[in-house]
Amino acid sequence: MDEDFILIRKIKGGNEEAMDSFVRKYYATILRYCNYHAPDRYIAEDLTQETFVRFFKSISNYRHRGKASAYLCEIAKNVCIDHSKKSCEIPGLEFSEFADEKYLTSIESKIVINQSLYELPDQLREVLLLHYFQGFTLKEVAAILGIGIPLAKYRISRAREQLKKILRKEDFI
Numbered sequence: 001m002d003e004d005f006i007l008i009r010k011i012k013g014g015n016e017e018a019m020d021s022f023v024r025k026y027y028a029t030i031l032r033y034c035n036y037h038a039p040d041r042y043i044a045e046d047l048t049q050e051t052f053v054r055f056f057k058s059i060s061n062y063r064h065r066g067k068a069s070a071y072l073c074e075i076a077k078n079v080c081i082d083h084s085k086k087s088c089e090i091p092g093l094e095f096s097e098f099a100d101e102k103y104l105t106s107i108e109s110k111i112v113i114n115q116s117l118y119e120l121p122d123q124l125r126e127v128l129l130l131h132y133f134q135g136f137t138l139k140e141v142a143a144i145l146g147i148g149i150p151l152a153k154y155r156i157s158r159a160r161e162q163l164k165k166i167l168r169k170e171d172f173i
Contacts, residue, residue, distance in 0.1 A: 004068040011059055023052055026069055029134065030076050036117065036129050037080035047083055051076040070140045073130065077144065116166040124159035131156055 010018035027048065034047040054075050117125050130141045142152040
């Protein structure tokens with residue numbers, strides 16, 4: 001039997017240890033996902049917590065049909081959309097906080113990539129985040145977004161092309 005199926009069954013039965021195990025298992029994955037939608041670490045942590053709160057509130061309606069992580073990412077996507085509707089600002093980083101020049105370069109690189117991702121249309125950015133940054137298969141990406149696999153493949157291809165163009169404009173690649 002699937003480990004998630006067993007955990008979820010225990011959670012539905014009110015087992016708090018199972019809830020803790022479930023959160024520990026998926027917290028980092030959901031935090032990474034939320035961090036790409038809200039680059040400020042504290043906001044991403046809040047969005048991650050909200051994702052788990054919504055999951056546990058709706059646990060009685062949940063039917064295990066594969067990976068629980070795909071369902072969590074679907075909830076996280078909605079939480080991030082709700083958040084972005086409320087706040088259009090993307091908090092930035094203060095470079096003066098970092099003394100090491102090598103570290104500064106990696107921070108700058110991450111910022112350029114994150115900014116470039118935000119220049120993509122929402123549909124294209126979403127498939128890249130799910131597939132490359134969260135490690136979901138094309139089938140899982142299609143299921144999370146409610147689209148067919150051919151459309152998911154097309155969007156990934158298109159997103160990669162557009163991202164390359166954006167990064168070339170920035171003289172990054």
